[in-house]
Amino acid sequence: MTEPFTKSSFSSAGTCAEAATASRTFPVHDYDLAATLNSGQTFRWQLREGWWEGVIGLRWVRLRAETDLRTSGKAAENERSVIIAETAEPVNDWRWLADYLQVELNLADILRTFPDDQPMRLAVAACRGLRLVRQDPWECLASFILSSTKRIVQIQQIVARLCEQFGEQVIVPQNHQPVYTFPLSGRIAAAGESELRACKMGFRAPNLRTAAQRIAGGTVDMGRLSALPVGEAREALMRLPGVGRKIADCVLLFAYGFQDAFPVDVWVMKALRRLYFPRRQVTLKRLHKFAATHFGPYAGYAQQYLFHYARVHAKLND
């Protein structure tokens, strides 16, 4: 990577009360920040005054994408731009953010591995710049346990209540409203079921609580799963209550980076049936088999394109 433009200041916070403490600019190619942060992988990013605000680990951060003026004449398919990040506290090492955003990943190399068929061409064309981010495993697992048969907006609301209720306050810019961390598993494990239900998660409450207890108690070691073969990691996740094939695959893909994990939800199911099996009644199991052989080594990435395409761009209603 080229040496990025970094600024860390104890400087003139004088006139602007909302001034962030540290900022950094990441050069990127083909990175649609809005689509990426708003495509149902994560549930805490909020667009406010032109910035995407969120919490990664213990840090408040806000992000903004800007087209690189030096190359503004280039074709859209190789768009150069920058992601500007600002934090509320000084930052020495920005690896946590570079890793989360996966800014060093070459998207073109991945898109090249996709099958050269009409559905993928449509999805890629419609969602150019869509990325996968690399999330914290526990936050990802907990969020997706809360996701079942909920719309994305509702998942966001439940997660927000959970953080407000059980998370710790993080440092934010002056005059900014309070922001909270995603609660640790131990904190959720210690919560009562009725406290959890107060966050409007309904029947998912006992599942979240039991999963948190097993993780906080060491029955499941989230850190160890990344070293396992994908099949074994999936089995370990699926032993947790409320975690079936779909949610396990979401965690494998979004948190651990198993690129061949292929979550099939109602949208992906609809897209696959409509685009690849227009007049056949295909079972879920058959679709998994198809996905494992058809979409290549980055099937999970292809899945995200199909999901976003189906949900936002395509009209797949029968």
Added chain:
DNA sequence: TACCAGGAGAGCG
């Protein structure tokens, strides 16, 4: 009102 949402799990034939 009826139906659906980035599902899982139990019960059934």
Added chain:
DNA sequence: CGCTCTCATGGT
């Protein structure tokens, strides 16, 4: 294996 039902909540 495949099908059906239930779970809690809020929005069309």
